[in-house]
Amino acid sequence: xxxxxxxxxxxxxxxxxxxxxxxxxxxxxxxxxxxxxxxxxxxxxxxxxxxxxxxxxxxxxxxxxxxxxxxxxxxxxxxxxxxxxxxxxxxxxxxxxxxxxxxxxxxxxxxxxxxxxxxxxxxxxxxxxxxxxxxxxxxxxxxxxxxxxxxxxxxxxxxxxxxxxxxxxxxxxxxxxxxxxxxxxxxxxxxxxxxxxxxxxxxxxxxxxxxxxxxxxxxxxxxxxxxxxxxxxxxxxxxxxxxxxxxxxxxxxxxxxxxxxxxxxxxxxxxxxxxxxxxxxxxxxxxxxxxxxxxxxxxxxxxxxxxxxxxxxxx
Numbered sequence: 001x002x003x004x005x006x007x008x009x010x011x012x013x014x015x016x017x018x019x020x021x022x023x024x025x026x027x028x029x030x031x032x033x034x035x036x037x038x039x040x041x042x043x044x045x046x047x048x049x050x051x052x053x054x055x056x057x058x059x060x061x062x063x064x065x066x067x068x069x070x071x072x073x074x075x076x077x078x079x080x081x082x083x084x085x086x087x088x089x090x091x092x093x094x095x096x097x098x099x100x101x102x103x104x105x106x107x108x109x110x111x112x113x114x115x116x117x118x119x120x121x122x123x124x125x126x127x128x129x130x131x132x133x134x135x136x137x138x139x140x141x142x143x144x145x146x147x148x149x150x151x152x153x154x155x156x157x158x159x160x161x162x163x164x165x166x167x168x169x170x171x172x173x174x175x176x177x178x179x180x181x182x183x184x185x186x187x188x189x190x191x192x193x194x195x196x197x198x199x200x201x202x203x204x205x206x207x208x209x210x211x212x213x214x215x216x217x218x219x220x221x222x223x224x225x226x227x228x229x230x231x232x233x234x235x236x237x238x239x240x241x242x243x244x245x246x247x248x249x250x251x252x253x254x255x256x257x258x259x260x261x262x263x264x265x266x267x268x269x270x271x272x273x274x275x276x277x278x279x280x281x282x283x284x285x286x287x288x289x290x291x292x293x294x295x296x297x298x299x300x301x302x303x304x305x306x307x308x309x310x311x312x313x314x315x
Contacts, residue, residue: 004232004290005029005231006027006029008025008026008027008028008029008032008036008195009025009026010023010024010025011024011025011026011194012024013208015207016198018203018206019200019201019202019203019206019207020198020199020200020201020207021198021199021206021207021208021211022196022197022198022199023195023196023197023198023199023207023211024194024195024196025194025195025196025197026184026192026193026194026195027184027185027186027189027192027193027194028192028193028194028195029192029193030191030192030193031193032193032195033181033182033193033194033195034181034193036195037179037180037181037195037197038179039218040177040179040197040211040214040215040218041177041179041197043214043217043218044174044177044199044210044211044214045172045174045177046147046148046172047147047148047172047214047217048147048172048173048174048205048210048213048214049145049146049147049171049173049213050086050145050146050147050171050172050173050202050204050205051086051087051088051089051118051143051144051145051146051171051204052087052143052144052146052167052169052170052171053082053083053085053141053142053143053167053169054142054143054144054150054152054155054166054167054169055141055142055159055164055165055166055167056079056082056139056140056141056142056164056165056167057139057140057161057163057164057165058075058078058137058138058139058165059137059138059139061075061163061165062162062163063075063163063165064076064079064165068128068137069132069135070130070131070132070134070135070136070137071128071129071131071135071137072128072129072130072131073128073129075165077128078127078128079165079167081125081126081127081128082127082141082167083167083169083170084122084125085109085112085120085122085125085127086120086122086125086173086202086203086204087118087119087120087121087143087204088118088119088121088204088205089117089118089119089143089145090116090117090118090119091117091145092145093117094142094143094144095115095117095118095142095143096140096141096142096143097112097113097114097115097118097140097141097143098112098113098138098139098140098141099111099112099113099127099137099138099139099140099141100113100136100137100138100139101130101136101137102130102135102136103130103133103135103136104130104131104132104133104135105129105130106126106128106129106130107126107127107128107129107130107137108123108124108125108126108127109122109123109124109125109127110123110124111127112141118143121202121203121204122202122203142164144169145171146169146171147171147172148170148171148172149168149169149170149171149172150168150169150171151168152166152167152168152169173201173202173203173204173205173210174199174200174201174202174205174210175200175201175202176198176199176200177197177198177199177200178197178198179195179196179197179198180195180196181193181194181195181196182194182196186286187283187286187287188277188278188283188286188287197211199211256280256281256282256285257280257281257282258280258281259279259280260273260274260278260279260281260283260284261274263281263309265305265306265309266302266305268302269298269301269302269305269306271297272295272296272297272298272302273295273298273306275296275297276295276296276297276298278295281313284306284310285310289303292306
């Protein structure tokens with residue numbers, strides 16, 4: 001086996017719906033399934049950019065510990081409902097939106113007056129319920145973008161008016177991340193990991209977008225720490241012609257099953273290959289040049305002989 005750490009591939013993406021996908025990453029170096037799974041999960045849950053309501057004003061209300069005339073819910077209940085609205089915001093600027101409605105009936109997120117920079121994802125989300133024919137509600141919402149969780153104490157100084165009620169905000173659009181690590185093999189290498197990670201989002205971002213953003217964040221963090229040091233990585237095992245899980249079960253060409261002993265190689269080279277459990281051309285082609293060099297009893301002359309034979313056979 002090569003002493004280099006090979007890079008994995010995103011072998012498959014299974015969509016369970018518009019907001020849930022499972023990503024299969026394989027083959028991974030031994031132990032790297034848990035390493036990558038844990039780091040990706042933590043970043044996905046804590047660091048993906050999103051948007052949330054960070055404050056609101058209700059006409060005629062000066063603080064949250066009160067009620068709104070003609071509205072079923074008190075202000076605290078309305079606060080909790082506002083936290084559940086999910087937005088797509090296409091600007092880094094703070095957005096101020098209005099919500100006004102008169103007459104009996106539910107007040108939903110779709111009643112918010114939007115601008116060109118804001119889109120509501122869950123339009124049927126309940127904000128309040130007007131239980132009087134003459135009742136009404138007039139609100140002003142403050143929408144901000146950010147990452148992770150921000151308590152209201154951190155932006156209390158940004159209160160623009162005395163009747164603005166501030167909220168702690170959960171910006172993350174990722175609702176849940178689960179992962180598991182399974183064993184997998186590629187060719188003669190049997191101690192590899194396969195990582196399956198499932199990402200559920202709130203709909204303001206796709207699982208794939210969240211997954212790729214998390215990977216990019218980790219790359220930036222580790223690159224900054226690595227300085228000028230660079231480590232050579234082996235090519236993905238899937239790129240070397242190895243046959244692993246998930247590939248189509250197509251019939252192998254007959255010549256690939258030719259015995260090593262029928263290739264008319266030197267006795268030394270043939271014995272070295274057989275002693276390393278390489279019995280057919282298929283087994284031989286499943287190894288990279290670096291992996292062939294690492295075989296016990298397999299030197300440079302043997303490698304050149306094998307390369308010449310493969311070229312002669314036009315494989």
